């Protein structure tokens with residue numbers, strides 16, 4: 001099995017390499033990711049400029065790694081269309097340092113890269129963690145590994161596109177795993193106007209929305225201290241294997257608590 005890893009925080013992100021370390025225990029891994037941070041770049045694809053790719057020294061020894069002067073989606077196109085020789089079995093985007101929840105999911109470069117993997121016919125998921133201090137990142141890496149192993153047991157591979165988020169909690173404090181839908185909330189909801197002495201300028205600002213969170217949503221799960229798994233695949237004919245998500249939830253928790 002060969003897993004393609006990308007992200008939108010850039011190829012040098014510590015959280016991407018925490019994920020790679022965990023995945024390489026059971027799979028071949030190739031990293032193709034943007035050369036710099038591209039958070040909130042959404043599904044952007046570069047069509048009017050050239051794209052450059054450079055094979056670079058990996059942080060984890062032995063991992064074929066490319067740095068892309070482009071977006072997360074560009075990285076998937078280049079990886080699958082040119083750079084990576086041989087078959088890719090799965091795309092994992094992350095670990096994003098910061099959550100991708102609610103309607104903000106639609107502007108996430110992390111989620112967009114997983115979408116591109118899915119559109120190329122590969123099982124794909126995005127994984128994000130609220131790991132401010134970095135201590136809980138290893139739990140997210142383990143979640144990704146358990147999930148990847150589970151997906152790999154299916155033939156043919158299920159056509160999945162999942163958005164996974166973890167609360168900033170140690171494993172012992174995580175309550176459960178929830179299958180959720182996207183909350184109808186965007187955190188980028190105000191514009192801050194300032195003045196630099198000569199002219200005005202603006203910041204788009206993230207603020208927690210002042211509303212009650214709807215039950216069974218991704219925001220709700222995170223607020224409860226649970227792991228949130230939101231299926232994002234669109235097409236009716238892309239039905240998941242029966243009980244896939246339910247068994248995923250219970251197996252994931254069992255494995256984590258081992």
Ligand code: MN
Pocket residue numbers: 008009038039040096097098110
């Ligand atoms: Mn990011």
